[in-house]
Each structure stands twice: as structure tokens, then as C-alpha cells.
Amino acid sequence: QKEVEQNSGPLSVPEGAIASLNCTYSDRGSQSFFWYRQYSGKSPELIMSIYSNGDKEDGRFTAQLNKASQYVSLLIRDSQPSDSATYLCAVLRAQKLVFGQGTRLTINP
Amino acid sequence: EAQVTQNPRYLITVTGKKLTVTCSQNMNHEYMSWYRQDPGLGLRQIYYSMNVEVTDKGDVPEGYKVSRKEKRNFPLILESPSPNQTSLYFCASYSSSYEQYFGPGTRLTVT
Numbered sequence: 304q305k306e307v308e309q310n311s312g313p314l315s316v317p318e319g320a321i322a323s324l325n326c327t328y329s330d331r332g333s334q335s336f337f338w339y340r341q342y343s344g345k346s347p348e349l350i351m352s353i354y355s356n357g358d359k360e361d362g363r364f365t366a367q368l369n370k371a372s373q374y375v376s377l378l379i380r381d382s383q384p385s386d387s388a389t390y391l392c393a394v395l396r397a398q399k400l401v402f403g404q405g406t407r408l409t410i411n412p
Numbered sequence: 413e414a415q416v417t418q419n420p421r422y423l424i425t426v427t428g429k430k431l432t433v434t435c436s437q438n439m440n441h442e443y444m445s446w447y448r449q450d451p452g453l454g455l456r457q458i459y460y461s462m463n464v465e466v467t468d469k470g471d472v473p474e475g476y477k478v479s480r481k482e483k484r485n486f487p488l489i490l491e492s493p494s495p496n497q498t499s500l501y502f503c504a505s506y507s508s509s510y511e512q513y514f515g516p517g518t519r520l521t522v523t
Contacts, residue, residue: 335510346502346514347455391455395510398462399470400445404454 304329307394309403318412322379326392326403329373335395336368336375341405342388350377350390382410414439416515418503424521425493433488433518435503441513443506444486445470446478448499449517455502461486493522 308327316322324338335354339347353359353366353375365378375394379386389405416437425431437444445460447470457470461480475497477489486505490497498521504512 337511346517347512349511349513352509352511393512399457399460400510400512401457402455404452 305403306330306396306401307392307403309390309392309406311404312407313409314406315409315411316382318382318384318410320382322382322386322408322410324377324379324390324392324406324408325374326376326394327374328392328394328401330394330396331370331373333394333396336366337393337395337400338364338366338375338377339391339393339402340388341391347391379408384410384412386410414513416503416505416513418501418515418518420518421516422519424523426523427494428492431490431493431520433490433501433503433520435486435488435515436484437486437503437505437513438484439505439507439513440483441505441507442483443508443510444480445504445506445512446476446486446488447502447504448472448497449502450499458488458501493520495522498522 337352338350341347351366353368359366363380367376391405392403393400446458447455459478461467501518503515506512
């Protein structure tokens with residue numbers, strides 16, 4: 304079992320809809336969780352971090368954490384073509400960030 | 413402007429020729445890391461540093477060396493590069509929150 308698992312996609316969503324990205328992790332002791340966006344050929348950029356169970360909202364982005372079920376998700380409201388990218392989930396484990404392989408998201412105009 | 417810089421951005425070299433990829437940050441972060449990114453394998457940590465003169469292995473340290481003599485700099489050294497080290501390399505810096513900020517990447521090809 305991989306430490307951090309994401310569906311590789313591609314996930315195709317129409318413009319204006321909600322994109323839902325999911326991530327599961329294996330280490331129940333993990334405390335910190337991060338979502339990064341990576342455009343093709345570019346470096347990952349931090350979208351959000353979340354540390355407590357529940358929802359955290361930042362503009363069109365909402366991160367959701369459920370530690371009991373060991374999953375973290377990212378919702379993107381009013382999806383725009385510029386949101387087309389690979390989204391990486393990362394989990395802090397023993398002072399190291401472990402990344403999932405990423406979900407490729409395509410927003411169709 | 414807060415940033416992480418890496419040089420060179422692109423490098424083609426031959427097997428066995430020592431090389432160094434530099435990384436510098438201007439955010440006064442204590443922590444820095446090196447990652448490699450390969451298709452199908454994702455981002456994997458090579459080495460990280462928690463402060464000056466404090467470094468530790470990540471998940472794929474074989475064939476790499478690092479040093480942290482100054483807080484802002486964290487060079488990655490390949491003493492004898494091999495073709496399996498052909499990859500896209502990222503440096504990152506961060507504080508104790510672990511919100512990592514990545515450099516632009518170095519695409520390395522070893523022939």
C-alpha cells in the first residue's frame with residue numbers, strides 16, 4: 304500500500320462545475336496535510352494546508368480532512384480552464400513530506 | 413520577492429562527470445529539501461536539512477551528496493552521475509510549518 308494515494312486521472316470537469324480531488328494516506332499518526340498544484344513543466348506551488356478535521360476554505364478552494372477515515376480532499380468551485388493542472392497531495396510523516404503521484408485535472412470550456 | 417532559485421535550469425552531462433546543482437532561498441527558512449520527480453514515481457525526497465550543518469537522508473539518497481554551510485544555500489552534488497539519475501530536480505525551502513516553496517526545477521540528462 305502506498306503511503307499517499309491519489310487517483311492519477313485524468314479527471315475531466317466542465318468549466319464552472321465543482322472539481323473534487325481525493326487523497327488517502329496510510330499513517331494514522333499524520334498531522335499535517337497539503338495540496339499543491341503543478342502546471343506542466345513547472346514547479347509545485349502550495350494551494351492549501353490543513354491540520355484539523357473539517358473544512359478549510361480559501362477563495363474557490365476548500366480542503367477537507369477526515370483523520371478517522373484517513374482521507375483529505377480538495378474541492379475547486381467554479382472551475383476555470385486555468386485550473387487545469389496536476390494536483391499533488393502531500394502528508395507530513397516523520398519530518399518529511401510524502402507526496403502522492405498527483406491527479407491530472409482538465410477543465411473543459 | 414520571496415523565492416527559491418536553482419542553477420542550472422537545464423544540464424546535459426556524461427556519466428561520471430561530477431556536477432553540482434545550486435539552490436538558494438531568501439526567506440530565511442531553517443529547512444531545505446531536494447526532490448527528484450520521475451514519471452510514474454512522483455516526487456521523492458533525496459535529502460533534507462533542518463539547519464546549517466544539519467542534514468539527513470530522504471527516501472532516495474543513493475548517489476547524491478548535500479551540504480549546508482550557510483542558511484540560504486543547499487547545493488546538491490552528484491559525484492559520479494549515472495543515466496538513472498536523469499530526472500527533474502526540485503529544491504524547496506520551508507519553515508517549521510512545513511509549507512514548502514519550490515524552486516523552478518533543474519532538468520538533468522546524464523548520457
